[in-house]
Amino acid sequence: xxxxxxxxxxxxxxxxxxxxxxxxxxxxxxxxxxxxxxxxxxxxxxxxxxxxxxxxxxxxxxxxxxxxxxxxxxxxxxxxxxxxxxxxxxxxxxxxxxxxxxxxxxxxxxxxxxxxx
Amino acid sequence: xxxxxxxxxxxxxxxxxxxxxxxxxxxxxxxxxxxxxxxxxxxxxxxxxxxxxxxxxxxxxxxxxxxxxxxxxxxxxxxxxxxxxxxxxxxxxxxxxxxxxxxxxxxxxxxxxxxxxxxxxxxxxxxxxxxxxxxxxxxxxxxxxxxxxxxxxxxxxxxxxxxxxxxxxxxxxxxxxxxxxxxxxxxxxxxxxxxxxxxxxxxxxxxxxxxxxxxxxxxxxxxxxxxxxxxxxxxxxxxxxxxxxxxxxxxxxxxxxxxxxxxxxxxxxxxxxxxxxxxxxxxxxxxxxxxxxxxxxxxxxxxxxxxxxxxxxxxxxxxxxxxxxxxxxxxxxxxxxxxxxxxxxxxxxxxxxxxxxxxxxxxxxxxxxxxxxxxxxxxxxxxxxxxxxxxxxxxxxxxxxxxxxxxxxxxxxxxxxxxxxxxxxxxxxxxxxxxxxxxxxxxxxxxxxxxxxxxxxxxxxxxxxxxxxxxxxxxxxxxxxxxxxxxxxxxxxxxxxxxxxxxxxxxxxxxxxxxxxxxxxxxxxxxxxxxxxxxxxxxxxxxx
Numbered sequence: 106x107x108x109x110x111x112x113x114x115x116x117x118x119x120x121x122x123x124x125x126x127x128x129x130x131x132x133x134x135x136x137x138x139x140x141x142x143x144x145x146x147x148x149x150x151x152x153x154x155x156x157x158x159x160x161x162x163x164x165x166x167x168x169x170x171x172x173x174x175x176x177x178x179x180x181x182x183x184x185x186x187x188x189x190x191x192x193x194x195x196x197x198x199x200x201x202x203x204x205x206x207x208x209x210x211x212x213x214x215x216x217x218x219x220x221x222x
Numbered sequence: 223x224x225x226x227x228x229x230x231x232x233x234x235x236x237x238x239x240x241x242x243x244x245x246x247x248x249x250x251x252x253x254x255x256x257x258x259x260x261x262x263x264x265x266x267x268x269x270x271x272x273x274x275x276x277x278x279x280x281x282x283x284x285x286x287x288x289x290x291x292x293x294x295x296x297x298x299x300x301x302x303x304x305x306x307x308x309x310x311x312x313x314x315x316x317x318x319x320x321x322x323x324x325x326x327x328x329x330x331x332x333x334x335x336x337x338x339x340x341x342x343x344x345x346x347x348x349x350x351x352x353x354x355x356x357x358x359x360x361x362x363x364x365x366x367x368x369x370x371x372x373x374x375x376x377x378x379x380x381x382x383x384x385x386x387x388x389x390x391x392x393x394x395x396x397x398x399x400x401x402x403x404x405x406x407x408x409x410x411x412x413x414x415x416x417x418x419x420x421x422x423x424x425x426x427x428x429x430x431x432x433x434x435x436x437x438x439x440x441x442x443x444x445x446x447x448x449x450x451x452x453x454x455x456x457x458x459x460x461x462x463x464x465x466x467x468x469x470x471x472x473x474x475x476x477x478x479x480x481x482x483x484x485x486x487x488x489x490x491x492x493x494x495x496x497x498x499x500x501x502x503x504x505x506x507x508x509x510x511x512x513x514x515x516x517x518x519x520x521x522x523x524x525x526x527x528x529x530x531x532x533x534x535x536x537x538x539x540x541x542x543x544x545x546x547x548x549x550x551x552x553x554x555x556x557x558x559x560x561x562x563x564x565x566x567x568x569x570x571x572x573x574x575x576x577x578x579x580x581x582x583x584x585x586x587x588x589x590x591x592x593x594x595x596x597x598x599x600x601x602x603x604x605x606x607x608x609x610x611x612x613x614x615x616x617x618x619x620x621x622x623x624x625x626x627x628x629x630x631x632x633x634x635x636x637x638x639x640x641x642x643x644x645x646x647x648x649x650x651x652x653x654x655x656x657x658x659x660x661x662x663x664x665x666x667x668x669x670x671x672x673x674x675x676x677x678x679x680x681x682x683x684x685x686x687x688x689x690x691x692x693x694x695x696x697x698x699x700x701x702x703x704x705x706x707x708x709x710x711x712x713x714x715x716x717x718x719x720x721x722x723x724x725x726x727x728x729x730x731x732x733x734x735x736x737x738x739x740x741x742x743x744x745x746x747x748x749x750x751x752x753x754x755x756x757x758x759x760x761x762x763x764x765x766x
Contacts, residue, residue: 119759121749122745124745125744128748133752133755136755136756141668147324148320148324151320155317155488156488158313162470163474163475163484166469166475169469169470170466170468174444175443175444176447176451177443178469180306180469180470181468187316188526191316191317191320191522192523195320195323195518195519195522198323198324202515210755214756214758
């Protein structure tokens with residue numbers, strides 16, 4: 106048996122023309138736009154925020170060493186802030202994917218399988 | 223404190239207890255691996271556990287795969303000795319998961335089957351792209367293996383009081399043989415269970431130690447930091463006492479060059495994770511993109527919590543054990559966490575924590591070995607050498623042979639690299655992954671015009687530039703801390719090549735694509751995009 110078949114299960118496989126049609130459909134275009142409108146800006150945000158943090162860590166030792174309360178300084182708070190934003194973005198993405206992406210993807214998937222039969 | 227006397231003579235805890243707890247771990251996990259190994263009846267079972275793990279199980283296994291000895295021993299040790307600069311490592315390692323969650327995990331799950339190359343070669347020319355992806359998979363895995371095996375040597379020195387180089391090498395060989403056994407018998411299912419058990423033990427152990435440190439200092443973080451700084455100022459080891467461990471700069475702050483090095487490291491860490499083949503392969507062990515997403519969420523939660531623990535453990539070790547004692551111990555900074563365990567809970571806690579650290583190395587090397595062996599069997603042997611004219615059973619057989627060869631190579635390299643800084647070696651593996659793999663993964667998922675030439679230029683360009691810059695960096699020669707301290711042929715000034723090789727690989731992908739007229743097959747492009755976003759072909763329709 107040749108092994109370049111990428112299917113995971115025994116569902117019937119749609120044809121190339123069908124994929125082209127689905128790709129051009131407004132439903133698919135909407136799914137694609139929604140995904141990209143969420144993940145691209147979010148990625149830029151966390152990369153810039155992380156870059157800012159690393160740059161401050163490399164070049165602004167005095168600022169990072171500024172005491173806020175007790176021995177807790179700005180550097181530690183910004184570092185913990187990175188943890189916080191990572192958890193927050195994870196939570197926001199899950200909510201977005203469950204509400205916006207999953208139902209749309211399932212709809213397209215089911216329509217494709219139905220049209221097989 | 224009698225601890226410092228014990229540590230300076232190289233003997234802490236009771237080696238018999240350490241070995242006993244470790245042997246118990248091996249026996250229990252081997253029994254489980256043998257049990258689940260019986261289910262490995264076909265290739266999908268062997269390579270991916272039959273896509274049958276849940277998101278939660280896979281998330282815990284990812285944490286087990288990711289929280290290597292570098293994270294536990296290396297980061298806690300770096301924080302104990304350098305303070306804040308060690309914390310920077312853990313932040314890079316964590317934030318990196320957002321790249322995997324937002325851009326890679328689900329789309330990759332929807333388009334691939336066994337390996338990273340499945341996705342990269344989906345709509346490009348199969349053989350050259352698969353070969354390039356397999357070469358880079360094996361290179362990254364070997365770098366990562368090297369780091370883990372190097373850590374095993376130092377750990378053995380500390381925990382079993384084995385000082386001789388020959389005896390340490392023997393223990394490294396035993397670790398290697400055990401790992402080969404796990405992979406041969408258990409396949410991906412067995413390896414995954416070893417990682418799940420290890421992750422639970424490691425995170426629980428670190429959590430308990432964190433609570434003990436917090437209670438010792440009356441739940442006052444400021445007090446821990448204050449005591450840590452005080453102990454550092456009192457240190458007699460040369461150059462340590464002057465360090466401000468609560469702010470950045472103790473490790474990467476002396477010169478502009480070292481600051482640039484810190485930035486280079488930061489880039490490699492944050493972009494490396496989503497290009498690590500052994501992490502990517504874990505997404506195939508779940509049935510759907512939704513479960514892949516769930517696994518990343520579990521992984522982020524566990525990994526994030528763990529790095530918060532290491533922050534407390536690192537400063538706790540500085541405050542309660544002190545940098546002098548840590549640096550005099552046989553494992554140097556890698557021994558901070560075990561020494562802290564001894565200080566907190568005596569022989570038994572030290573034994574448990576050491577066994578967990580050892581199990582960590584074992585589980586991670588098993589995961590790396592199966593990744594490299596699968597890539598060889600599926601991408602190089604089946605696709606490139608045999609043009610897909612092989613059965614899946616044959617692929618499993620070839621993969622088992624490859625696992626043995628990888629295991630033997632890892633033992634040899636581990637013996638050579640014994641004593642190198644673990645977290646630093648892992649950072650190099652991240653740089654290679656971010657340069658050779660990530661650009662092509664992102665382009666092939668998000669850029670329709672991307673073509674074969676772009677992929678090959680980016681993968682080979684990233685891989686070769688990264689490796690060449692490492693070879694001619696102070697990491698290899700020309701400095702006291704180099705792998706070859708007596709030679710000097712370095713011309714690249716930075717320890718980590720990420721700041722050069724990663725942008726270069728991204729640019730090469732664009733230039734290669736645009737200079738080639740190859741626009742790809744529009745039907746395949748459409749198929750990949752539709753599959754990656756909807757899961758068609760990878761998931762059963764819900765009406766069936």
